[in-house]
Amino acid sequence: LAKTTQPISMDSYEGQEVNITCSHNNIATNDYITWYQQFPSQGPRFIIQGYKTKVTNEVASLFIPADRKSSTLSLPRVSLSDTAVYYCLVGPGSSNTGKLIFGQGTTLQVKP
């Protein structure tokens, strides 16, 4: 499975846009890029998944360049409640062969 590298921590202020970049240089052709969010004392929660270009949902956007060696999770206008750990994962799109490998994630601290 592709190894991912992301910043350990980031700080932001309420109302700002936050971009978290994840590097995955050895991503395979059939790998998808998935982001999870985890609040303290809770299990992770799926945010967004993509294969290439741009994906947007009601929570976030995911930007993937053509070479797919990195990806950027974009959170628009963050609030205090977005303070959490964000995990970037890369793995097969087929669920019956894919095992999710969580790294240390990026701890996002949103300040008032």
Next chain:
Amino acid sequence: DAEITQSPRHKITETGRQVTLACHQTWNHNNMFWYRQDLGHGLRLIHYSYGVQDTNKGEVSDGYSVSRSNTEDLPLTLESAASSQTSVYFCASSENRDRGLYEQFFGPGTRLTVL
């Protein structure tokens, strides 16, 4: 509403005892997973199952076992609890898909302390 539950939510046990953590999901998902999370670390996969009677070892399976006798449940057993197994344990499930979206749904976690 469909959900995934874990029990107990908190457990204190002694070294050497056998402990079983329960995980139950009502989504009828084929895939179920057990992770542990230690302070300051991400989640590490212990065991996983792609269906009834199927079990597979993850990256940190030593000292743990699972069995899958039905779709809804994947209990995790610590055969002889050790202090190094003090952790928060998360169970998750996902739908079987050939490609694309396969988000995992996580339970609330079980905090286990081994004294």
